[in-house]
Amino acid sequence: DAGVIQSPRHEVTEMGQEVTLRCKPISGHDYLFWYRQTMMRGLELLIYFNNNVPIDDSGMPEDRFSAKMPNASFSTLKIQPSEPRDSAVYFCASSGGGVRTDTQYFGPGTRLTVL
Amino acid sequence: QKEVEQDPGPLSVPEGAIVSLNCTYSNSAFQYFMWYRQYSRKGPELLMYTYSSGNKEDGRFTAQVDKSSKYISLFIRDSQPSDSATYLCAMSGNAGNMLTFGGGTRLMVKP
Numbered sequence: 014d015a016g017v018i019q020s021p022r023h024e025v026t027e028m029g030q031e032v033t034l035r036c037k038p039i040s041g042h043d044y045l046f047w048y049r050q051t052m053m054r055g056l057e058l059l060i061y062f063n064n065n066v067p068i069d070d071s072g073m074p075e076d077r078f079s080a081k082m083p084n085a086s087f088s089t090l091k092i093q094p095s096e097p098r099d100s101a102v103y104f105c106a107s108s109g110g111g112v113r114t115d116t117q118y119f120g121p122g123t124r125l126t127v128l
Numbered sequence: 129q130k131e132v133e134q135d136p137g138p139l140s141v142p143e144g145a146i147v148s149l150n151c152t153y154s155n156s157a158f159q160y161f162m163w164y165r166q167y168s169r170k171g172p173e174l175l176m177y178t179y180s181s182g183n184k185e186d187g188r189f190t191a192q193v194d195k196s197s198k199y200i201s202l203f204i205r206d207s208q209p210s211d212s213a214t215y216l217c218a219m220s221g222n223a224g225n226m227l228t229f230g231g232g233t234r235l236m237v238k239p
Contacts, residue, residue, distance in 0.1 A: 116162075119172045
């Protein structure tokens with residue numbers, strides 16, 4: 014089992030640029046979560062999907078952030094335009110497939126630096 | 129005040145020590161309690177999962193939940209340098225979909 018796959022692992026960009034983070038969940042899982050982790054705020058849930066449909070996006074900080082899940086095996090988190098305060102580690106997690114949805118499996122994360 | 133509070137540490141102990149990690153919470157709707165372990169530059173991984181109050185043991189790890197006090201603990205016996213990581217508590221309610229995480233406690237076990 015490959016686990017949750019995220020790309021890129023590291024991203025350095027300049028303020029104002031568009032950033033796209035990608036996630037492939039574990040096959041058979043029907044829940045997908047996007048989190049952001051910083052030293053100051055810890056691990057924060059941004060948005061989660063069930064069967065490719067966004068269920069709760071109340072954690073998305075502002076309109077600059079958007080997330081899509083076009084199919085069961087792929088999701089993107091986009092930041093446009095990016096700002097230095099968006100610098101963080103972004104994690105994707107998946108769950109489901111008959112297991113309780115709070116048993117989440119995390120990817121390795123994307124470390125984003127916005128200069 | 130955060131829904132889940134966790135001492136950030138760092139907590140430094142010698143190898144072989146018993147480690148106690150704790151979280152307090154305010155939301156009485158939480159029913160399911162988890163501990164995740166996160167190594168440096170890695171994603172969190174589920175370590176222990178418990179429902180409601182009581183104890184659960186898995187090898188060197190014991191999770192305790194006291195819902196009356198809104199307090200959960202993770203004990204690590206015979207701690208090893210490989211246990212050095214950040215430990216995050218997490219909780220969910222009946223819906224089970226969304227987790228609320230503590231800020232994490234960084235643990236260092238010195239040989």
